[in-house]
Amino acid sequence: MAANPQFIKYVDDHQADFIDRLRQAVEIPSVSGNLDYVKDVEDMAEFLVKQLTSLGVKVEKRPIGSHKIGETEVALPPVVIGEIGNDPKKVNLLVYGHYDVQPALKEDGWDYDPFKLTPDPNGSGRLYGRGSTDDKGPVMGWLNVLEAHQKLGLELPVNLKMVFEGMEENGSENLDKFIASEKDKFFKGVDVMCISDNYWLDTKTPCLTYGLRGINYYEIKVQGPARDLHSGVFGGTIHEPMTDLIAVMSKLVSPSGEILVPGIKELIAPVTADEQAKFEKIHFSLQDIEGAVGAQTTLSNDTVTTLMGRMRNPSLSLHGIEGAFYAPGSKTVIPAAVKGKFSIRLVPNLGIKNTTDLVVKYVQDEFAKLGSKNKLDVYLTHGGEPWIADPNHYNYRAAHKATVEVYGQEPDYTREGGSIPVTLDFANILGLNVLLLPVGRGDDGAHSTNEKIDTSNYINGTKLLGSYMYELAAIDKQ
Amino acid sequence: MAANPQFIKYVDDHQADFIDRLRQAVEIPSVSGNLDYVKDVEDMAEFLVKQLTSLGVKVEKRPIGSHKIGETEVALPPVVIGEIGNDPKKVNLLVYGHYDVQPALKEDGWDYDPFKLTPDPNGSGRLYGRGSTDDKGPVMGWLNVLEAHQKLGLELPVNLKMVFEGMEENGSENLDKFIASEKDKFFKGVDVMCISDNYWLDTKTPCLTYGLRGINYYEIKVQGPARDLHSGVFGGTIHEPMTDLIAVMSKLVSPSGEILVPGIKELIAPVTADEQAKFEKIHFSLQDIEGAVGAQTTLSNDTVTTLMGRMRNPSLSLHGIEGAFYAPGSKTVIPAAVKGKFSIRLVPNLGIKNTTDLVVKYVQDEFAKLGSKNKLDVYLTHGGEPWIADPNHYNYRAAHKATVEVYGQEPDYTREGGSIPVTLDFANILGLNVLLLPVGRGDDGAHSTNEKIDTSNYINGTKLLGSYMYELAAIDKQ
Numbered sequence: 008m009a010a011n012p013q014f015i016k017y018v019d020d021h022q023a024d025f026i027d028r029l030r031q032a033v034e035i036p037s038v039s040g041n042l043d044y045v046k047d048v049e050d051m052a053e054f055l056v057k058q059l060t061s062l063g064v065k066v067e068k069r070p071i072g073s074h075k076i077g078e079t080e081v082a083l084p085p086v087v088i089g090e091i092g093n094d095p096k097k098v099n100l101l102v103y104g105h106y107d108v109q110p111a112l113k114e115d116g117w118d119y120d121p122f123k124l125t126p127d128p129n130g131s132g133r134l135y136g137r138g139s140t141d142d143k144g145p146v147m148g149w150l151n152v153l154e155a156h157q158k159l160g161l162e163l164p165v166n167l168k169m170v171f172e173g174m175e176e177n178g179s180e181n182l183d184k185f186i187a188s189e190k191d192k193f194f195k196g197v198d199v200m201c202i203s204d205n206y207w208l209d210t211k212t213p214c215l216t217y218g219l220r221g222i223n224y225y226e227i228k229v230q231g232p233a234r235d236l237h238s239g240v241f242g243g244t245i246h247e248p249m250t251d252l253i254a255v256m257s258k259l260v261s262p263s264g265e266i267l268v269p270g271i272k273e274l275i276a277p278v279t280a281d282e283q284a285k286f287e288k289i290h291f292s293l294q295d296i297e298g299a300v301g302a303q304t305t306l307s308n309d310t311v312t313t314l315m316g317r318m319r320n321p322s323l324s325l326h327g328i329e330g331a332f333y334a335p336g337s338k339t340v341i342p343a344a345v346k347g348k349f350s351i352r353l354v355p356n357l358g359i360k361n362t363t364d365l366v367v368k369y370v371q372d373e374f375a376k377l378g379s380k381n382k383l384d385v386y387l388t389h390g391g392e393p394w395i396a397d398p399n400h401y402n403y404r405a406a407h408k409a410t411v412e413v414y415g416q417e418p419d420y421t422r423e424g425g426s427i428p429v430t431l432d433f434a435n436i437l438g439l440n441v442l443l444l445p446v447g448r449g450d451d452g453a454h455s456t457n458e459k460i461d462t463s464n465y466i467n468g469t470k471l472l473g474s475y476m477y478e479l480a481a482i483d484k485q
Numbered sequence: 486m487a488a489n490p491q492f493i494k495y496v497d498d499h500q501a502d503f504i505d506r507l508r509q510a511v512e513i514p515s516v517s518g519n520l521d522y523v524k525d526v527e528d529m530a531e532f533l534v535k536q537l538t539s540l541g542v543k544v545e546k547r548p549i550g551s552h553k554i555g556e557t558e559v560a561l562p563p564v565v566i567g568e569i570g571n572d573p574k575k576v577n578l579l580v581y582g583h584y585d586v587q588p589a590l591k592e593d594g595w596d597y598d599p600f601k602l603t604p605d606p607n608g609s610g611r612l613y614g615r616g617s618t619d620d621k622g623p624v625m626g627w628l629n630v631l632e633a634h635q636k637l638g639l640e641l642p643v644n645l646k647m648v649f650e651g652m653e654e655n656g657s658e659n660l661d662k663f664i665a666s667e668k669d670k671f672f673k674g675v676d677v678m679c680i681s682d683n684y685w686l687d688t689k690t691p692c693l694t695y696g697l698r699g700i701n702y703y704e705i706k707v708q709g710p711a712r713d714l715h716s717g718v719f720g721g722t723i724h725e726p727m728t729d730l731i732a733v734m735s736k737l738v739s740p741s742g743e744i745l746v747p748g749i750k751e752l753i754a755p756v757t758a759d760e761q762a763k764f765e766k767i768h769f770s771l772q773d774i775e776g777a778v779g780a781q782t783t784l785s786n787d788t789v790t791t792l793m794g795r796m797r798n799p800s801l802s803l804h805g806i807e808g809a810f811y812a813p814g815s816k817t818v819i820p821a822a823v824k825g826k827f828s829i830r831l832v833p834n835l836g837i838k839n840t841t842d843l844v845v846k847y848v849q850d851e852f853a854k855l856g857s858k859n860k861l862d863v864y865l866t867h868g869g870e871p872w873i874a875d876p877n878h879y880n881y882r883a884a885h886k887a888t889v890e891v892y893g894q895e896p897d898y899t900r901e902g903g904s905i906p907v908t909l910d911f912a913n914i915l916g917l918n919v920l921l922l923p924v925g926r927g928d929d930g931a932h933s934t935n936e937k938i939d940t941s942n943y944i945n946g947t948k949l950l951g952s953y954m955y956e957l958a959a960i961d962k963q
Contacts, residue, residue: 220717222717231780237903241778241795242795242830244783244791249802249803254735254740257732262728296723300709300714301712304857306722316721316722317718322720322722324817326815327727327806327811337828337867352717352720389815426717
């Protein structure tokens with residue numbers, strides 16, 4: 008069922024008001040994890056509470072404990088929860104967003120004050136400001152939808168629950184505990200979930216995102232001498248930890264990107280026909296990635312292979328070495344202890360544990376082959392499981408129809424190469440089908456300078472979120 | 486001819502005076518290359534001028550241009566030159582020392598004020614202080630020799646020229662130009678040279694040092710993407726510069742220390758019987774190196790192999806990587822451009838150029854094998870030739886005899902694994918046999934906190950320098 012035409016018209020007629028709502032939100036510099044902005048994060052929570060209350064939502068601010076910023080113990084930003092509607096005949100939709108933002112300083116290279124929403128003076132429609140797309144734009148989108156229905160006197164087609172956190176940019180501390188503790192209370196009865204906190208793959212094609220790669224981050228520590236040594240005095244006499252580490256690190260991944268840890272490849276879930284079809288339909292060219300990367304350096308010249316390399320296959324990246332010389336210039340040091348850092352992006356069925364078992368054994372075996380007198384340790388520093396949702400679930404089918412209505416084109420079905428840990432928390436703890444429904448474009452620069460959202464994405468995004476509710480209400484749930 | 490017994494007695498009788506001379510020198514914090522100490526370096530030059538003048542030496546302070554410290558252009562510390570004696574029947578000896586010191590702050594971990602000469606209160610005879618062994622101790626040693634002869638009314642057995650610089654700890658800037666410009670003036674007629682600016686191999690055995698390894702320092706730069714990338718978004722799609730760099734770096738040296746660059750091994754000058762014998766005589770055990778290193782991690786369990794590994798064979802050390810992640814913690818970055826840093830210690834006949842030709846070709850060939858779309862550049866950042874002197878030259882034979890007289894034992898014949906660039910400048914520009922005649926012990930901690938010289942080394946060192954002059958005067962020059 009397409010959205011009520013009055014709703015669509017209201018959105019079109021109130022673009023300026025909606026942009027003003029986003030302007031107010033951006034002006035509150037709700038940078039989480041920074042003592043200087045603790046009050047602003049609280050103000051932003053309060054802003055949400057007031058807006059939601061005025062829009063007829065039953066709202067609560069929930070404390071979720073405290074954390075340390077530097078040496079100071081401060082309360083974590085509250086979780087703002089709200090609900091509107093409890094008709095047992097309607098679908099129960101849960102939406103998530105976050106009201107905190109990444110740090111931003113004008114002197115980082117912003118063209119404008121990052122905490123003033125600034126329309127591009129060249130008339131491109133871009134709205135610059137920290138949080139404009141990550142994630143205040145989408146959150147205000149939901150508020151816009153509520154405003155339209157309230158002002159038009161329309162009932163929402165679904166029962167809506169909302170959860171907005173203020174620590175997403177700092178690891179969503181304690182949110183998992185909150186979800187678990189509220190599973191049979193606030194979250195009871197939720198049917199499906201929608202998160203708008205990622206982006207289109209390109210700048211033109213709306214998409215639905217049904218998977219995320221996980222990540223296992225490892226360190227390989229090699230230590231020998233008790234202290235750093237001078238290579239003139241000791242070079243040629245001892246086993247150098249850097250030599251051992253570089254030898255082991257060179258055995259992890261081939262220059263063509265193949266993970267060399269035995270057993271990894273065999274774990275990867277086979278590609279289904281449906282998946283293959285979805286990948287082949289994605290609007291994408293090698294020029295897109297070359298443009299983003301700024302160089303012609305793709306591993307493959309085939310688009311589907313490249314997309315699968317990003318979204319559904321594991322990858323291994325060597326990030327760096329701690330303890331070695333890293334500054335410009337020359338230093339003739341033999342580092343005493345070095346830590347190589349690498350990570351593996353996980354996909355079904357590469358889990359934290361089975362992958363780690365293979366990695367640890369392989370690294371130890373390869374080190375043993377070197378015959379070095381140094382000592383090696385290899386360990387996981389943190390892990391995040393991969394996630395995949397059923398993209399044929401009615402939650403996705405509803406979003407698909409809404410996308411066609413708003414944008415006049417079918418969405419791409421994408422998966423993110425990176426992780427969005429809250430997705431897994433909601434999906435696993437609550438046992439929900441989670442839809443990732445992006446509002447912004449691939450070039451929004453979420454964590455960068457000059458973060459922006461295009462006006463058309465913000466306004467069409469508002470329509471999309473509303474239309475999705477209507478389709479969700481009407482769709483065949485089988 | 487052994488030293489005049491009056492000289493030996495004078496030294497024994499005036500230990501306290503000599504320690505006081507060193508105390509005065511250490512109290513002038515002549516840290517070169519630091520704006521805060523420019524005046525102190527000048528004061529130290531003036532101290533030398535006054536002392537030398539009072540000891541009957543014809544002294545000059547020579548300006549050698551200016552340099553920048555930060556943004557400030559300041560005069561380089563002057564070279565202090567002095568000469569005493571011009572008897573055409575005598576050997577013309579040139580000695581070198583430096584009057585500047587490494588930085589030192591009490592809070593770096595010194596037990597005492599680094600600029601107060603402090604005798605060990607436990608009575609070990611150690612004299613702590615910055616510059617005590619590097620290089621004010623040896624320089625004061627020469628002054629002590631002069632004082633003894635002046636006070637005793639004895640003529641020096643050689644014509645002595647002295648050159649003391651104030652920039653050794655900062656690259657001896659412009660000293661090479663000064664040597665070249667004075668080759669046919671101040672340095673005219675010099676027969677042999679002695680530098681006391683290195684150390685015994687251990688804490689018990691005096692040594693003569695007849696060789697230094699050179700060094701070629703290289704960078705391998707690999708660049709691909711135009712900017713650092715997120716491994717979640719781009720891992721598995723592009724050629725990662727770190728993967729390429731680690732692969733190439735792993736091909737440079739084996740875990741057993743063997744340089745894998747083809748052609749290097751073949752260039753190494755064969756070991757002569759005389760060399761072999763000298764190495765076998767060195768007082769050294771694996772425990773010495775394990776103690777210095779703080780771990781049992783030697784490449785070989787054989788002492789001669791280990792000593793040759795340090796002194797007469799090339800070695801390749803991987804120092805680190807610039808541009809990659811190096812801090813504690815985790816960062817999921819794909820670095821856009823990385824520079825691997827390594828150096829090769831050079832020995833006869835591995836020169837700067839022939840070694841670089843082999844290295845550059847090999848690295849380029851190995852990179853080509855990877856089939857990467859990234860770009861690699863490999864280049865020498867600085868080079869220093871190896872140096873070796875004839876240890877059977879009369880200059881060495883004289884020092885050998887003097888050592889036996891003062892210490893009652895034959896010296897070890899050692900070579901330094903590191904470089905002392907001024908040695909090459911004097912040897913090559915002036916065409917001299919240069920003797921490296923250490924005064925201090927291997928555990929003096931020249932550039933460390935709690936730098937010290939043992940009283941016995943300072944006093945016996947004074948005797949050694951004097952006795953060396955006497956032997957030099959008498960020895961068969963053939």
